Amino acid sequence: MHEMSLSLETVELVVESAKQGGFQRVSAVWIEIGALSCIEPEAIEFSYQIATRGTMAENSKLHIESLPGEAYCFGCQKNIVLNQRGEPCPCCGGFELKVMQGDELRVKEIEVL
Ligand SMILES: [Zn+2]
Numbered sequence: 813m814h815e816m817s818l819s820l821e822t823v824e825l826v827v828e829s830a831k832q833g834g835f836q837r838v839s840a841v842w843i844e845i846g847a848l849s850c851i852e853p854e855a856i857e858f859s860y861q862i863a864t865r866g867t868m869a870e871n872s873k874l875h876i877e878s879l880p881g882e883a884y885c886f887g888c889q890k891n892i893v894l895n896q897r898g899e900p901c902p903c904c905g906g907f908e909l910k911v912m913q914g915d916e917l918r919v920k921e922i923e924v925l
Contacts, residue, residue, distance in 0.1 A: 818917050827868055836868065837872075841921075849917065894909065
């Protein structure tokens, strides 16, 4: 399951940065999921609970936010907002796009104790 490995990576990253800061517990985590990714928020939520078990992030609250997709349009020569993969540029209708943001999962913020 894709989400499980993503959750494990996320928890590892969160725990690592909390440790570096000298903290004992992680109480909440905010993540952003790109609109162009195929990540299911529900699956992340579920696998996160499993991935945090036995770590300093156990029982922490997970907040999931959606990150809008962004792509560079070669026709317009600028960055445009892309809500779904496979869609054309909303400005010129072109398909020559390079996804810049929105196909990833990233940790935005963590709350530590
Ligand atoms: Zn365009």
